[in-house]
Amino acid sequence: MKTFSGWQYWTLTILGLAAVVMVLVDMALYQENRTLQTEVAQRQREINQAVRLSRLNNQLIRSLAAVSARTGDTQIRDLLAAQGITFNLKAKAATEASPVLEPQP
Secondary structure, eight states, rough: OOOOHHHHHHHHHHHHEEEEHHHHHHHHHHHHHHHHHHHHHHHHHHHHHHHHHHHHHHHHHHHHHHHHHTTHHHHHHHHHHHHHHHEEEEEEESSSSEEEEEEOO
């Protein structure tokens, strides 16, 4: 059986240790990547939920404004105004009016 010379032994030993270190670093990076992917997925779910809630919020505001405009309910108008939401009546037809929301700066 052939034995390695001193420099060959140390070269192979160092290369073997380097391979072990690279495997350990790869495992750590893999775990960190999984953690970051989980965080990103959670943030994306929150963003998607916020978009859905925003649509619902807009529909609710429009409905409240329409009811206030149709019935002349000043309490609803004041409630919306307290939140910075104002609207004006815009005639659709001769007998029907609908609110036009005006965002506040």
